[in-house]
Amino acid sequence: MTDLTIWTLDWVPEGPRGFVRDLRLRWACEEAGLAYTVRTVAFDDRATNHLDQQPFGQVPFLTDGAVETFESGAGLLYLAKKSEALMPRDAAGETATTQWLLAALNSIEMVTVPWWFLRMSGEKDNKLTGWVEMRLNQLEKELAARDWLAADRFTVADLLMADVLRVPDVRAFGSRPATEAYVARVTDRPAFKKAHADQIAHFEAADAARG
Amino acid sequence: MTDLTIWTLDWVPEGPRGFVRDLRLRWACEEAGLAYTVRTVAFDDRATNHLDQQPFGQVPFLTDGAVETFESGAGLLYLAKKSEALMPRDAAGETATTQWLLAALNSIEMVTVPWWFLRMSGEKDNKLTGWVEMRLNQLEKELAARDWLAADRFTVADLLMADVLRVPDVRAFGSRPATEAYVARVTDRPAFKKAHADQIAHFEAADAARG
Numbered sequence: 001m002t003d004l005t006i007w008t009l010d011w012v013p014e015g016p017r018g019f020v021r022d023l024r025l026r027w028a029c030e031e032a033g034l035a036y037t038v039r040t041v042a043f044d045d046r047a048t049n050h051l052d053q054q055p056f057g058q059v060p061f062l063t064d065g066a067v068e069t070f071e072s073g074a075g076l077l078y079l080a081k082k083s084e085a086l087m088p089r090d091a092a093g094e095t096a097t098t099q100w101l102l103a104a105l106n107s108i109e110m111v112t113v114p115w116w117f118l119r120m121s122g123e124k125d126n127k128l129t130g131w132v133e134m135r136l137n138q139l140e141k142e143l144a145a146r147d148w149l150a151a152d153r154f155t156v157a158d159l160l161m162a163d164v165l166r167v168p169d170v171r172a173f174g175s176r177p178a179t180e181a182y183v184a185r186v187t188d189r190p191a192f193k194k195a196h197a198d199q200i201a202h203f204e205a206a207d208a209a210r211g
Numbered sequence: 212m213t214d215l216t217i218w219t220l221d222w223v224p225e226g227p228r229g230f231v232r233d234l235r236l237r238w239a240c241e242e243a244g245l246a247y248t249v250r251t252v253a254f255d256d257r258a259t260n261h262l263d264q265q266p267f268g269q270v271p272f273l274t275d276g277a278v279e280t281f282e283s284g285a286g287l288l289y290l291a292k293k294s295e296a297l298m299p300r301d302a303a304g305e306t307a308t309t310q311w312l313l314a315a316l317n318s319i320e321m322v323t324v325p326w327w328f329l330r331m332s333g334e335k336d337n338k339l340t341g342w343v344e345m346r347l348n349q350l351e352k353e354l355a356a357r358d359w360l361a362a363d364r365f366t367v368a369d370l371l372m373a374d375v376l377r378v379p380d381v382r383a384f385g386s387r388p389a390t391e392a393y394v395a396r397v398t399d400r401p402a403f404k405k406a407h408a409d410q411i412a413h414f415e416a417a418d419a420a421r422g
Contacts, residue, residue: 055353056318056346069306071313078306095280095289102282106316107267114325114339121338127329135267142266 010040011206022060030191032083096150100157144178162186221251222417233271241402243294297367307361311368355389373397
């Protein structure tokens with residue numbers, strides 16, 4: 001029996017399948033060989049049915065015995081403590097990994113997600129576009145210089161950065177060969193493929209139950 | 212002699228004074244009683260003059276002997292390892308602190324900063340407004356229930372959340388008494404006042420040098 005549980009929604013429409021953020025935690029567990037269970041909260045009243053566990057009504061959150069944690073970035077840092085496969089154990093490697101994990105969230109995703117949201121809201125050309133372009137160009141220079149963000153090896157920072165970058169609107173925006181090669185390389189990992197396939201299967205199985 | 216160095220700009224215009232993010236690291240050092248030095252990169256060519264240390268051309272970044280780290284959130288987690296004043300040492304307290312620090316960045320600031328950016332770009336009413344309102348209302352419920360985000364005590368998560376929330380446009384947006392009391396309480400701490408005054412003085416001193 002395993003205590004490590006990843007919580008996600010019981011069902012989502014086809015659009016977000018393959019992109020719901022429980023994938024980040026599934027992927028990390030697969031990389032680390034950590035056994036885990038997936039449990040669900042209901043899609044239909046998701047904004048209010050799990051506020052005790054996630055005050056913003058989002059998924060995923062993680063439980064591990066008595067420990068509970070939400071925010072996918074925090075979940076990844078939590079899992080990284082369990083396995084060197086996700087983060088080096090030396091101070092320099094741990095600091096670099098943490099830094100790039102935060103950069104994925106606060107320097108890249110902070111711009112790409114609101115930009116994507118405006119595009120989905122009908123503003124294909126919006127005032128965040130220049131900011132997104134600047135950030136992706138800056139990151140392209142980094143990725144042209146090396147294969148992995150931190151510590152010359154795959155870390156949980158690559159997992160998160162690749163997950164941020166693989167969003168279709170972001171991936172299709174401009175031509176950045178090093179970034180594209182990076183996303184292709186990181187998402188070619190067996191652990192990503194397993195996590196991705198498992199998420200798709202999870203939501204497809206729920207279609208039948210909804211009738 | 213101290214090795215811990217917070218890097219910021221040598222000067223900024225009046226507008227951002229008191230809000231440049233080196234304040235987050237100054238504040239954390241003041242809370243923890245950590246000795247530190249402030250060093251600078253030039254404002255005038257800031258987009259390119261320190262890419263070796265901060266690939267997005269931003270400040271702050273932190274050096275500590277041979278260790279370098281950018282991203283204010285990563286800097287805060289780095290400093291939190293040095294002092295229990297910033298983060299509890301038990302696993303549950305550390306996990307809760309990390310979770311709320313990430314929430315400040317990825318659930319609140321990810322919406323408020325692009326929203327503020329659109330407002331500064333002339334779009335006072337923009338399509339991120341509803342999202343900001345939802346997040347702040349969700350957070351208001353949390354802050355109405357307790358004084359501190361994690362572990363029933365001040366942590367670096369409060370430092371960061373209060374810094375995100377004290378941005379004037381955010382603070383003035385709607386009436387949320389628990390959030391306002393929280394921001395007032397956290398920024399009333401002597402360590403915040405010292406860090407804030409030091410940043411203002413730092414940039415004012417540079418006015419003279421620029422002539």
